[in-house]
Amino acid sequence: MTDGDYDYLIKLLALGDSGVGKTTFLYRYTDNKFNPKFITTVGIDFREKRVVYTASNTNGTTTGKTFKVHLQLWDTAGQERFRSLTTAFFRDAMGFLLMFDLTSQQSFLNVRNWMSQLQANAYCENPDIVLVGNKADLADQREVQEKQAKELADKYGIPYFETSAATGAEVDKSVITLLDLVMKRMEQCVDKPPAEPANGNGATKLSEAQPNEKKCAC
Amino acid sequence: MDLDFLQSLERERVLEVLQRDKQLRLMEEDRIRRMKCELQELRRRGAKSCARQYGERTCARCQRPLGKFWNSGDVCRGCSHRICSKCRVGVGAADWKCTVCHAYRDVKIRSGEWFLEEKFKKFPVTENKYETVGETLLKTYNVLSHISVVPPTPPPHLDQQFLSRSGSLKNSIPFTKSVEDLMVSFTSHMRKISTSQSDVQGGLLYVDGGRKGSCVTFSSQKSLSDTDINKSSRLFKVPSLPNLFKRSKDSDHEGSSTGAEEETSFSSEYSGGKRGSNSSICTDGGRFESIGVAGELELALAYSGDASCLEITVGACRNLSHGDARRRRCHPYVKFYVLPEKSGKMKTTVKKNTTDPVYNEVLKYQIERHLLFGKRLHASVWHSGTLRRKVFLGEILIPLDGWRCEDKASQCFNWYPLCPKAEGPDGGAAEQD
16 A cells, blocks of 8 residues: 555545545445444545556447556545635545435535535536435435435536445445546546636636526525 | 644644655655656657757657658647657547657646646645645644654664754753744754655665666765755755755855856856847847746756767746737747857747647757856747747746766756746846846
8 A cells, every 4th residue: 555556646535514424435435344433533534545447438438458546535524613624625636525414404405515615625616526425224214315316416417326334335336436537537637728718617617506506405 | 724723632633644645645756756757768769859960751759761752740739740650649540649748648647737737727826736735734733743753764864963953852842932943943944854855765665666767866865965955855846046046056165166156257148148139038138028927847957978968858838828918829939048158049849829838859059068067058938929029938047067967867857937037127137237
């Protein structure tokens, strides 16, 4: 884990309300273990994992090229009092796992706020994000319906996954999907014509997002 | 951004995380450095050289001749050089790049450079765009936290100085104002050491890896003294104009002439040149548009003992200002002089419509090695506008004395931030001197 023998260092960051399971989610992803105890994260933390990424073309066929990817997964405190610290770290992450708790309607409603936090603080106006509804195993306590969440994700144009850190369901898949988005973004960033003004692009993205926010508020 | 709102235990906790992050970052920096060295090797091998007499009709990479009709090559969209069909990478007949441009693109992705550029577009204010939030915080709070007083195992040659210093620190626990000041200077000092220390570690790691295409800078640093290490870490981090001057002064005391003498002779020559008619610096002096100087220039310098010439490899520029701001156009090229004589004017080709031109050109300046002493390389970036109107985009000055031309491998590409003209738009400081 300590050698520099990898092709990419990709920095992802998990965010969302306190208690939605960001830490346990990442613990499940990196160590494949589950810790049901709730230990609130102090400010920030991170975990690491080496994965092998298989490159695919735009049409989805694999090119067979594999890369070693070192993932740095930043874990942020959901608590309000750490907010200024955690949001400052947004700008150094390449992709985001926006998490909410399927058993908490409030955590889902706050997704909108987190989105605007991201737009303000992430490295660009429209970073790569995956929406994650965690605690899918607690079916009897569920407050957020899949359809609801899916609609919100579609409005933002981001993928949605229902995961369970307890069972491990969809955990890997959601992270890999995000990784895939970031890897594609890298290529686009480098290959796009440099003449494109940076601000113009961002402004349109922001104005697109605003009507969406209005819609999902009702 | 600060951690003042945290309780001390919490702060400690966060700083521990940031320390861990630092370890990862050091590993990453080492990896990137290795990657860039490899890229430079590739560039050196396949760079278009102006010294060699060959026309348009050779491949810029393998230097094989190109036919008029058959195998006539094509122009790479990245570097605008004519490339034979074998030196291309990519899919399809239209979407290809030459080997060097492809490698450059690859490094840009793998080093995370793409991300820094994107981030820089949104947050252009950051002083050092390579610095992460975590790094900044860690630097700020190293002063207060006792974690920092025990640095991660210093390399053997630093041991004595280090222990004595940190020892004296531990003794002076009563926290008076002066001690605090001392502490601040100590940590800033220590920070410098630890950056270069990381280089040493990197070097060790590297040697263990047993790779080729080496980066010997690190191993040579191991033998340097404390101050030298500071110097070289500065060299690595910020080769901005004032620092370069400072550096040249630092290194001057090895030789006979002093930095001050150099300075005056240089500036008088400079203003003298201003009167001359053949200099385009001066002809443009009065006429250049006042555009903001921005961006960086990537250069590698090498001295070839066999050919007794200075080899200037021009890599690329990035984030240049638009020479024609109104039409958002930029056709940049780079021009060189060797000061103080202002001899050996050299130019790269002009790249069209880009603020991130890639040159990959080697310019050669014939000079005996011992004559390099006291010389400075002046590089300026210009926009080649319509009707031969040129717009100044920025310049850098690199002292050629004190610069060790022997160890080949240390001549990696370096990004130099472009500076505004040394003399003001209307004559200015340099002329008055």
